[in-house]
Amino acid sequence: MSIDSVNGTASTASTNSTSSGSSSDGQSINQADFLSLLVTQMQNQDPTSPMDSSQMVSQLAQISQVQATQNLQTSLSSLVSQIQSSQVADSSGLIGKTATVPSSAATLSDGSLTGAVNVTTSNAPVAVQITDPGTGKVVRTIDLGTPASGLTAFTWDGKSDDGSQLADGTYQISATAGQTAAQTYVTGTVSGVGSAGSDNGTYLQVDGVGGVLLSQVAQVN
Known part of the structure; x- marks a missing residue:
């Protein structure tokens, strides 16, 4: 059983997390949410059709990349704001x-x-x-x-x-x-x-x- 096939709802959330970084109801899904969902899927998987480990690793890598990108954007926005504040302060001497x-x-x-x-x-x-x-x-x-x-x-x-x-x-x-x-x-x-x-x-x-x-x-x- 693949990570995308548990209860339908899990499939929707997983797909959205890897493609757009948000859940089916429009709310943001972060790395912790994804891992919690993954654990739930593993606990409820069919023993006769276990989860595809390569697919699991691939999806983990994708959600990690999304999280890293979001963190980078936040850091850059903060840096730009600091530079602008410093530039305005420096320019006051003009x-x-x-x-x-x-x-x-x-x-x-x-x-x-x-x-x-x-x-x-x-x-x-x-x-x-x-x-x-x-x-x-x-x-x-x-x-x-x-x-x-x-x-x-x-x-x-x-x-x-x-x-x-x-x-x-x-x-x-x-x-x-x-x-x-x-x-x-x-x-x-x-x-x-x-x-x-x-x-x-x-x-x-x-x-x-x-x-x-x-x-x-x-x-x-």
């Missing part, structure tokens, strides 16, 4: 510093806005365009010359191309290096840190931008 982060929008405050352009091609003419999001009109173009590759900083004084002072608020920014669009960054003060969950890690709250993942920060000063 509060009050300025961070340069990727963004296509920036806040003009007290007539000043600072940012940067990620230049990937050396000696290409680089220009920043400031756009009024309400009208969609480019209000200022800033010529950055032909810088070397890397982050090239820029500052906007809040004035339009005709020299008039524009109101504080949020503006769209974009950049080109030659004929190619370039990534724009904005510089703001770090006002807080937090956890964005196991998939994303730590984030910084940057004034004028919002929450930005720590992994996306280009510079901290």
Whole structure:
């Protein structure tokens, strides 16, 4: 008699424990439950048709593997949680510093806005365009010359191309290096840190931008 053939119920529980790690009623079955079930099956086996020992060993190995996997997942989850807590604590030292982060929008405050352009091609003419999001009109173009590759900083004084002072608020920014669009960054003060969950890690709250993942920060000063 095989381990899967006692009273029907045992067969269902055994099958589920090896294939999905749960019993037929949806409750979790662990290694101790499986061993208890196995002992019961052995006590009630037909003497004329004893249990197949190779099948028993195979099923024991499967339930042990399931249990080991569950233990590993628990350990990894705990480790990730500890790392995230440590990273948030370490990042708290960035509060009050300025961070340069990727963004296509920036806040003009007290007539000043600072940012940067990620230049990937050396000696290409680089220009920043400031756009009024309400009208969609480019209000200022800033010529950055032909810088070397890397982050090239820029500052906007809040004035339009005709020299008039524009109101504080949020503006769209974009950049080109030659004929190619370039990534724009904005510089703001770090006002807080937090956890964005196991998939994303730590984030910084940057004034004028919002929450930005720590992994996306280009510079901290």
